[in-house]
Amino acid sequence: MLVVAALGGNALLRRGEEMTAAAQERNVTLAAEYLAQIVRAGHSLVVTHGNGPQVGMLAMQADPWPLDILGAETDGMIGYVIERALENALAHDRPVVTLLTQVVVDGDDPAFAAPTKFIGPVWSRAEAEAIAAPRGWTIAQDGDHWRRTVPSPLPLDLPDLKAIQILLKHGAVVICGGGGGIPVVRRADGTHHGVEAVVDKDRASALLAARLGAEALLFLTDVEAVFVDFDTPTAQPLKTLSEAEAGAMDLPAGSMRPKVEAALSFLREGGTTAAIGRLEDAPKLLSGQAGTLVHLEGGGG
Structure with a gap:
């Protein structure tokens, strides 16, 4: 089975932690152990990750580079740390590759104005x-x-898809689509040019998983599941979540909403399993033993 695992920010930085190299190293090492369990179970694995805190910090420089360049810079840095940790967790028995990944967006996307x-x-x-x-x-x-x-325009296309497919064909674990991918626009002559934006990681991960024909898409975070009445005394985790149920919920825009919407998008494109849960429960999410299993109406995901 081909599994796409989208790492939330907790893979790099726990809540309340300072953003330091030591903290990132420690958290990624733990994340790699859980991801390695998926590979050892016989699955092919693609890993995506966020970069919001890191790209924002680089943008604080006195004379910052454009956001697409900063995105590439952070993707390389974060990808390297994940790559090294995964190689160690897998005892160097298979290739692990980080690929800087361009994502095509529409230059007229309304997100640029809002x-x-x-x-x-x-x-x-x-x-x-x-x-x-x-x-x-x-x-x-x-x-x-x-x-x-x-701006966070919608991801439309993945120019580097063939490269990812080649790497997977040869048995590599692929780290790609970091930070939602490096945003570019495609001009009339077919050339690509970077733009000032950060693409949503969850939406880009769903597009990537669908285009690769992945069977499973996992959104790995530091919350055990999607909750009803989250962060209240009556909070209850959901084992399953249908499309209609999701539409009736007031999901946080900065947290669960994009994950649920991305999960549904992946399923509509033919995906089999879409689940949301804790990083440490990653292997259990595949079997429905943990987290929230998202599904379309009349189906089980």
């Missing part, structure tokens, strides 16, 4: 306004804090 994707550190409102004003940034409230927001 930035919603959070990146970088958190501040108080006063701090955010003081930092954003001279840089011409857009900011918005993220929970109890404020952060920079950037």
Whole structure:
């Protein structure tokens, strides 16, 4: 079975931790152990990951490069750490490859006029306004804090799909689509050009899984499942979640909503299994023993 595992931010940084190389190393080493269990069970594996905090920190530099370049830079850095950890966890018995992955978006996507994707550190409102004003940034409230927001256009195509397929054919574990992929637009002459945006990792992972013909798509985070009444005394984890049930829920836009929507998108394109749950439960998600199994109406996923 081909499995696409989308790592949430907790694979690199636990809640409340400072973003340091040591913390990232420690968390990725743990993540690699759980991912290695999927490979040892005989499955082919593609790993995607986020990069919001990292790309946002690089953008704080005095003279930052464009977001597509910063995306490539963070994808290489994060991919290297995951690659090394996975090689170690698998005792170097198979190739693990990090591929910088371009994702085509529409230059006229409405997202460019309404930035919603959070990146970088958190501040108080006063701090955010003081930092954003001279840089011409857009900011918005993220929970109890404020952060920079950037455009997040929909992913449309994957120019590097053939390269990923070749690597999988030769037995490699592939780390790709980091941070939702490097956003590019395709001009009339067929050339690609980078744009100032950060593509949503979950949506890009769903597109990647569908185009690869993967059987399973796992969204791995630090929450055990999708919850009803999340973060309240009456919170209850859901073992399954149908399309209709998801539509009736008030899911957080910055957390579970994109994961559920991406899971449904993957299933509509022919995927078999789409599940959301904790990183440490990754092998159990495949068998429905943990997390939330998302399914379309009249089907079991």
